[in-house]
Amino acid sequence: MRLRQIEVFHAIxxxxxxxxxxxxxxxxxxxxxxxxxxxxxxxxxxxFDRVKGKLVATPEADRLFGLVSNVYxxxxxxxxxxxxxxxxxxxxxxxxxxxxxGVDLLPTAISSYLAGHKDTEFEIETLxxxxxxxxxxxxxIDIGLAFDAVxxxxxxxxTIARGEFVVITPTDIDLGSDGPVRIEDIADLxxxxxxxxxxxxxxLTSYLEAANAARGSGVSIIDSVTARPTSGENIRCxxxxxxxxxxxxxxxxxxxxxxILGKRFIEHIRQVVADHxxx
Amino acid sequence: MRLRQIEVFHAIxxxxxxxxxxxxxxxxxxxxxxxxxxxxxxxxxxxFDRVKGKLVATPEADRLFGLVSNVYxxxxxxxxxxxxxxxxxxxxxxxxxxxxxGVDLLPTAISSYLAGHKDTEFEIETLxxxxxxxxxxxxxIDIGLAFDAVxxxxxxxxTIARGEFVVITPTDIDLGSDGPVRIEDIADLxxxxxxxxxxxxxxLTSYLEAANAARGSGVSIIDSVTARPTSGENIRCxxxxxxxxxxxxxxxxxxxxxxILGKRFIEHIRQVVADHxxx
DNA sequence: TCTAGTCTATAGCTACAGGCTATGGGGGAA
DNA sequence: TTCCCCCATAGCCTGTAGCTATAGACTAGA
Numbered sequence: 001m002r003l004r005q006i007e008v009f010h011a012i013x014x015x016x017x018x019x020x021x022x023x024x025x026x027x028x029x030x031x032x033x034x035x036x037x038x039x040x041x042x043x044x045x046x047x048f049d050r051v052k053g054k055l056v057a058t059p060e061a062d063r064l065f066g067l068v069s070n071v072y073x074x075x076x077x078x079x080x081x082x083x084x085x086x087x088x089x090x091x092x093x094x095x096x097x098x099x100x101x102g103v104d105l106l107p108t109a110i111s112s113y114l115a116g117h118k119d120t121e122f123e124i125e126t127l128x129x130x131x132x133x134x135x136x137x138x139x140x141i142d143i144g145l146a147f148d149a150v151x152x153x154x155x156x157x158x159t160i161a162r163g164e165f166v167v168i169t170p171t172d173i174d175l176g177s178d179g180p181v182r183i184e185d186i187a188d189l190x191x192x193x194x195x196x197x198x199x200x201x202x203x204l205t206s207y208l209e210a211a212n213a214a215r216g217s218g219v220s221i222i223d224s225v226t227a228r229p230t231s232g233e234n235i236r237c238x239x240x241x242x243x244x245x246x247x248x249x250x251x252x253x254x255x256x257x258x259x260i261l262g263k264r265f266i267e268h269i270r271q272v273v274a275d276h277x278x279x
Numbered sequence: 280m281r282l283r284q285i286e287v288f289h290a291i292x293x294x295x296x297x298x299x300x301x302x303x304x305x306x307x308x309x310x311x312x313x314x315x316x317x318x319x320x321x322x323x324x325x326x327f328d329r330v331k332g333k334l335v336a337t338p339e340a341d342r343l344f345g346l347v348s349n350v351y352x353x354x355x356x357x358x359x360x361x362x363x364x365x366x367x368x369x370x371x372x373x374x375x376x377x378x379x380x381g382v383d384l385l386p387t388a389i390s391s392y393l394a395g396h397k398d399t400e401f402e403i404e405t406l407x408x409x410x411x412x413x414x415x416x417x418x419x420i421d422i423g424l425a426f427d428a429v430x431x432x433x434x435x436x437x438t439i440a441r442g443e444f445v446v447i448t449p450t451d452i453d454l455g456s457d458g459p460v461r462i463e464d465i466a467d468l469x470x471x472x473x474x475x476x477x478x479x480x481x482x483l484t485s486y487l488e489a490a491n492a493a494r495g496s497g498v499s500i501i502d503s504v505t506a507r508p509t510s511g512e513n514i515r516c517x518x519x520x521x522x523x524x525x526x527x528x529x530x531x532x533x534x535x536x537x538x539i540l541g542k543r544f545i546e547h548i549r550q551v552v553a554d555h556x557x558x
Numbered sequence: 559t560c561t562a563g564t565c566t567a568t569a570g571c572t573a574c575a576g577g578c579t580a581t582g583g584g585g586g587a588a
Numbered sequence: 589t590t591c592c593c594c595c596a597t598a599g600c601c602t603g604t605a606g607c608t609a610t611a612g613a614c615t616a617g618a
Binding site: 030 | 593594595596597598
Binding site: 002004027028030031034035038052053054 | 575576577578579580583584585586
């Protein structure tokens with residue numbers, strides 16, 4: 001018996017006639033007639049006797065009805081759940097990000113996401129790269145957000161945006177131009193180094209070494225995500241030349257794909273990051 | 280979700296891959312691929328993540344699998360029962376017949392039926408016409424067997440054969456010819472009357488009255504069903520002219536159609552009666 | 559690094575379940 | 589009788605699901 005045949009049989013048995021069943025299922029009466037006839041033909045015996053143009057259930061139909069009801073109920077429940085999974089916002093998303101995101105970008109993203117999805121719960125952690133990977137592999141979190149994720153077995157990372165490093169200076173330092181700053185222009189200024197911990201620090205370190213730049217204090221080169229919330233407070237950002245790009249990656253586990261809520265939130269982050277970097 | 284989609288999802292989830300599921304369900308792999316893709320498209324979200332060419336169940340699939348398993352099990356059970364109802368001989372058939380059948384025909388029919396269907400149970404009763412009708416309407420029996428059933432509301436009768444009345448005589452009475460016997464030929468012989476109870480008696484009575492036949496003792500006119508088991512024991516049967524026919528009817532209830540076993544047995548009776556009357 | 563084996567996706571085809579409208583016949587009630 | 593209700597059939601169309609052949613991605617082993 002196909003599921004449709006079960007539904008039709010159920011409708012006929014409970015409503016008492018094909019005509020009523022057709023109304024119940026919002027289809028035409030001949031359609032019901034054909035499905036029932038087909039079911040009976042495949043079963044090899046009639047489910048209803050046609051007596052004086054009306055239907056009377058056979059003993060076999062009586063026997064089957066209980067079982068059919070069970071199936072029917074369970075399918076109904078299945079459909080309910082399947083639909084809820086699709087449309088509901090109820091659920092929890094566990095996100096971890098490196099500190100740079102934790103300060104400004106991630107809270108902003110979650111707050112604006114919650115505006116449209118009030119029933120979603122979040123669990124946020126600020127971790128470092130290797131801790132994020134570890135948490136993902138242990139299924140302690142669903143989504144990781146980091147710079148320049150290193151490919152790791154069992155994890156999948158997707159670059160959702162690329163940012164650039166910028167030079168930040170106190171507002172009392174004037175680099176003499178509004179255009180991009182060359183390394184040479186700040187070589188003699190006091191420089192605050194970035195920790196070389198993590199991929200981004202390493203990336204920057206090798207960039208600076210390649211440029212033979214001196215280090216001092218007062219001027220710094222940092223990623224634009226970190227730079228953004230601090231700008232305006234006596235601090236000024238400058239584009240850098242030659243430009244140095246980094247990737248913003250969303251990391252997930254191979255063995256435990258993100259839920260629908262998770263995917264939806266990743267899409268949202270993608271949007272927020274795009275806005276963040278272009279404004 | 281259609282039932283096929285549920286089956287395919289169940290097979291993929293349990294077997295771990297589309298290829299295995301295809302083997303499990305004895306279909307081709309592309310067929311599985313298409314059904315799954317179709318199901319996901321209709322659900323609105325993926326059930327499996329395709330990671331490095333393999334399938335990994337999403338959290339949604341995990342959630343649905345329990346429910347799908349339930350449905351799957353219940354459908355399996357339903358199919359088992361539906362199949363058993365079709366092919367099994369297990370069950371009880373309750374038959375009632377008028378006395379004429381109870382002597383020879385019905386026991387013969389049941390005995391030969393049991394030869395091919397050992398697991399069927401029978402419950403036999405010998406009742407008169409009105410009692411058969413009453414038992415059918417009260418659902419105390421499934422099938423009634425009678426002569427010339429009178430149409431009754433709530434009951435359905437089908438004529439499975441027609442028999443003829445015959446003249447029976449002691450073998451020491453010679454009617455002088457091998458051909459049909461005319462009423463006039465036996466008008467002067469001692470005649471044993473048939474009870475006018477029931478339709479058959481009434482039928483015969485009016486036949487005799489129409490023929491103005493006298494009654495005596497020693498010669499009788501009875502139905503061929505009753506005549507058959509008694510012939511050979513110093514008794515001889517003669518066809519009668521003009522012929523008088525009666526019907527052999529199977530009666531069932533409108534509100535409770537016979538089961539498959541019942542229908543099968545009715546077919547068997549039809550055969551037995553045909554053989555009975557032509558031999 | 560190349561190759562063989564495994565798995566999934568796509569294309570193009572066929573079969574049939576299941577939907578529709580229109581229509582006809584049987585039975586019961588006015 | 590006539591009307592109404594119910595079921596069955598005919599003819600048509602669409603969508604699900606099956607097939608073969610083949611391509612593309614990844615893994616593992618030589």
